[in-house]
Amino acid sequence: MPHREAPDFIREKIKDKPLRKKKLLHKGIATMGYAILFGFVSCLVFCVLRPVIEPWFETEPDPQFEIPKDTLTDSDQGDDSPGDQNEQEVSGGAKKGSKSNQNTVYITKKQSMTLDDFQMLQNKLYLIGNRVNRSVVTVTGVREGMDIFESPYEASGQASGLIIGNNGRELLVLTEYEVIREVKSVRITFIDNQTLEAEIKKYDANTGIAILKVPVEKISKDTINQIDVAVLGNSLQTRQGKMVVALGSPLGTSYSILTGNITSVTNTITTQDHNYTVFTTNIVTNERGNGVLVNTDGEVIGLFLKSASFKMEQNTLTAVSVSELKGVIEMLSNGQNIPYIGIKGSTVTDAVSREYDIPKGVYIKEAVMDSPAMTAGLQNGDVIVEMDGQKIATMEDYQQKLLGLKKGSEVKITVNRQGTKEYKKYTCKVEVGVLR
Numbered sequence: 001m002p003h004r005e006a007p008d009f010i011r012e013k014i015k016d017k018p019l020r021k022k023k024l025l026h027k028g029i030a031t032m033g034y035a036i037l038f039g040f041v042s043c044l045v046f047c048v049l050r051p052v053i054e055p056w057f058e059t060e061p062d063p064q065f066e067i068p069k070d071t072l073t074d075s076d077q078g079d080d081s082p083g084d085q086n087e088q089e090v091s092g093g094a095k096k097g098s099k100s101n102q103n104t105v106y107i108t109k110k111q112s113m114t115l116d117d118f119q120m121l122q123n124k125l126y127l128i129g130n131r132v133n134r135s136v137v138t139v140t141g142v143r144e145g146m147d148i149f150e151s152p153y154e155a156s157g158q159a160s161g162l163i164i165g166n167n168g169r170e171l172l173v174l175t176e177y178e179v180i181r182e183v184k185s186v187r188i189t190f191i192d193n194q195t196l197e198a199e200i201k202k203y204d205a206n207t208g209i210a211i212l213k214v215p216v217e218k219i220s221k222d223t224i225n226q227i228d229v230a231v232l233g234n235s236l237q238t239r240q241g242k243m244v245v246a247l248g249s250p251l252g253t254s255y256s257i258l259t260g261n262i263t264s265v266t267n268t269i270t271t272q273d274h275n276y277t278v279f280t281t282n283i284v285t286n287e288r289g290n291g292v293l294v295n296t297d298g299e300v301i302g303l304f305l306k307s308a309s310f311k312m313e314q315n316t317l318t319a320v321s322v323s324e325l326k327g328v329i330e331m332l333s334n335g336q337n338i339p340y341i342g343i344k345g346s347t348v349t350d351a352v353s354r355e356y357d358i359p360k361g362v363y364i365k366e367a368v369m370d371s372p373a374m375t376a377g378l379q380n381g382d383v384i385v386e387m388d389g390q391k392i393a394t395m396e397d398y399q400q401k402l403l404g405l406k407k408g409s410e411v412k413i414t415v416n417r418q419g420t421k422e423y424k425k426y427t428c429k430v431e432v433g434v435l436r
Contacts, residue, residue, distance in 0.1 A: 063167040065333040070234040070323040122259065128298050129245045129257035135230035136247055136291070137161040137190055138254045139175045139198075139212065141183035160248030160291045161188065161212065162230050162300065165333060170213040172333050176290060176306060177203040177210035188214055191255070194223045202332040205435040206272050206340070207325065208305055211332040230292075233299025235323040238279060240265055246283050246317055248291015250304065256291075258283050260317075269320070270344050272368055272435065273402055275395050277321040285317040293319040327403045339405040340435040342371020347394040348383060359416040359423055361385040362398045376430040378415065383423070386414035405432045 139161040161175035173188060180186050180200060189195045196214050203210035216224075239262065246258040260283035267278040279293065279302050293302035302319025328338055344366040353360050362384040367374045384392050387401045388411055405411055409432050416423040 063169070065165050065167060065172065065330060067232060067326045067330045067333075069326060070236050072236040125243065125245055125259045125296070126257055128294065128296060129247055129259075132228075132230065132245070132247055132292075132294050132298050132300075133255055133257070134191055134226060134228040135163045136255060137163060137173055137188050137227075138249075139173070139179060140187040140189065141180040142185045142187070143182065144184050158249075158254070160254065162248075162292055163227060164211075164230055164232065164329065166216065166229055168216060170215055171219065172201070173198065173212040173214065174303075174329060175210055175212060177205070177208050178306065180210060180212070186212060188212065190219075190223050190227055192223050192226045194220055202335050202337070204328055204332060204338045206274065206338065207320075207328060209303075209325070209328060209332060211329070231299045232322050232326060232329075233295055233297065233301045235277075235279075235301035235321040238262060238265055238295070238301055238321070243296055244281060244283075244301070245294045245296075246281070246285075246291060246304075247294055248304070250283065250285050250289040250291050250317055252286060252288035258317075263316075267318075270346065270365070272342055272344060272371070273340060274324075274399055275346065276324050279319045279321065281317045281319070283317040284315060286315070289317065293317070327399075331403065337407050337434045339402050339407060339432045340372065341402060341411075341430055341432060342368040342373040342435075343378065343384075344368065345384070345395055345398065347396075359383050359385065360393060361416065362392055362395055364415075372430050372433045376413070376428045377426075378413065378428065378430070379417065382415035382417050382426070384413060384415050386412075388412050402432075407432055407434050 137160070139159050140156050141158075142156050157179045159176050159179040161173040163171060164174045165172035186198045186200065187195050188198045196218055198212040198214045201211045201213045242262045244260060244262055246256075246260070248254075248256070250256055250258050260281045262279055263282050264280040265277065267280060269276050269278050281293070285304070287306070290304045290306055292300045292304065295301050301322055303322060303325065304317060305320050331338060343362075343364050345362045345364050348358050348360045348363050350360070352358060360383075364373075364378060364380055364382045364384065366380055367378045367382075384398060386392060387398070390397075390401060392398050392401065401411075410429045411432060412427060412429055414425060414427045417426045
């Protein structure tokens with residue numbers, strides 16, 4: 001067949017639509033203008049409505065828990081001295097600085113104490129104990145385990161706890177961490193036997209102190225009316241011979257009340273980064289005992305802590321001075337970690353400095369193994385004299401500075417380190433950690 005040419009309309013080439021740059025430019029400018037206008041309007045609406053909307057989604061932070069710090073004044077040191085008592089041993093005379101509005105009567109004649117007098121004294125001490133027991137709770141930690149037949153079972157451990165705060169949203173309870181470590185659940189039983197689930201808010205592995213929290217809304221009104229928040233007293237005023245009451249479970253039985261006297265206030269225990277005063281008493285206890293020590297004003301002045309740091313080989317009750325624990329208790333109650341560097345130290349006093357020719361400061365008796373202090377290069381025998389440029393003269397200065405630091409922050413520590421002939425300055429940076 002003869003070849004036929006395709007019609008002209010089939011051979012036509014379709015050309016692209018010509019690009020109109022001017023029109024595109026106008027569209028781009030218009031789009032940008034709309035975007036700017038939309039952003040401006042959105043920003044304006046957000047700024048206007050933000051104060052109204054934010055409260056709907058905002059969670060109110062927990063109120064901060066504060067404990068007033070204690071100091072030892074000259075009047076505190078001398079209120080029990082024989083000289084002061086002799087000056088005031090006037091029948092019907094008032095003791096200066098007394099907290100009570102009633103006059104204190106001092107008996108100048110020797111009188112024998114009868115059994116009735118002794119019983120009256122005991123009754124008054126027990127009244128104090130019964131009143132403060134309203135602040136005591138029983139803490140139960142429930143653990144899960146497997147017996148030898150691979151059958152699951154639950155085991156529980158108990159300890160006393162102390163109500164130390166109520167911020168309106170949660171009740172704060174102080175107890176020992178050992179009884180609630182690695183447990184399935186924690187229960188708190190109040191003095192009226194109401195039992196509620198509690199949560200661990202924070203704990204300190206050094207002292208063994210833990211803070212539990214219980215939602216206030218879950219506590220019945222009857223229980224609220226029967227419990228009290230304990231008063232943490234000034235234990236720096238505690239003197240040898242003072243009458244005290246032991247509460248909690250000093251012999252292993254809840255809500256026991258034992259009475260006795262302070263026999264010594266000069267013992268101290270060195271823990272990691274802290275030194276604490278320990279009161280000894282003539283109150284018999286056992287290894288299961290725990291609780292609190294209360295003075296005749298009904299204020300808590302000591303805690304029985306059975307953690308490894310505070311174990312003492314004796315069968316009479318010992319309690320750690322509560323004034324020296326207040327900083328730790330406050331931080332834990334606010335959900336804060338206790339900063340950790342890891343030294344065991346002591347203050348180099350004037351007498352020690354002269355006798356052993358050691359510079360004044362904080363003497364490092366031990367840089368704890370694998371601690372931030374050892375990692376940074378601090379050594380046994382170093383004497384800390386500065387932290388971040390702040391002079392450190394005593395262990396109390398060191399402890400106060402440390403509690404103001406945060407986990408992960410760096411602190412510059414300057415020490416005097418003994419050389420071949422003399423002490424030389426050495427500075428290192430220590431990253432603050434948390435003891436687990």
